Amino acid sequence: MIKIFYFFFIMLISLANPGLCQVSHRELIIQVPGITHERGFPEIKNELLSIEGVTVIAFCKQQQLILVKVNALKLENDLILFEKIRNLHYKFYVKQDASLLQAMTTCTKRELSLKNELPLE
Secondary structure, eight states: OHHHHHHHHHHHHHHHOGGGSOOOEEEEEEEOTTOBTTTBHHHHHHHHHTSTTEEEEEEETTTTEEEEEEETTTOSOSHHHHHHHHHTTOOOEEOTTOOHHHHHHHSOGGGEEEGGGSOOO
């Protein structure tokens, strides 16, 4: 609970005063139908984490969403991420008009796994 509060607090500060932090990252919300913590997600997570500058923030089981932050200074575009998922033969959709904050608040508490709660393999 404290982790979620801390995340929301930081996000609100960032949104309230964009001058406080330089935008050096992009947020991606990737929906992969049919994946679970046990099947699909571990493989995708490992592939994404093999890319320098990519951080998997959370997984929403309910909506099968992978929430990702990409360091814009290290990765110019997201094509390599999409290629890695395609190479695993998963169909996926990128949610264009949503933020990580919106996705995290939409996902129910028991269906959301934050970065340090994600399965290792």
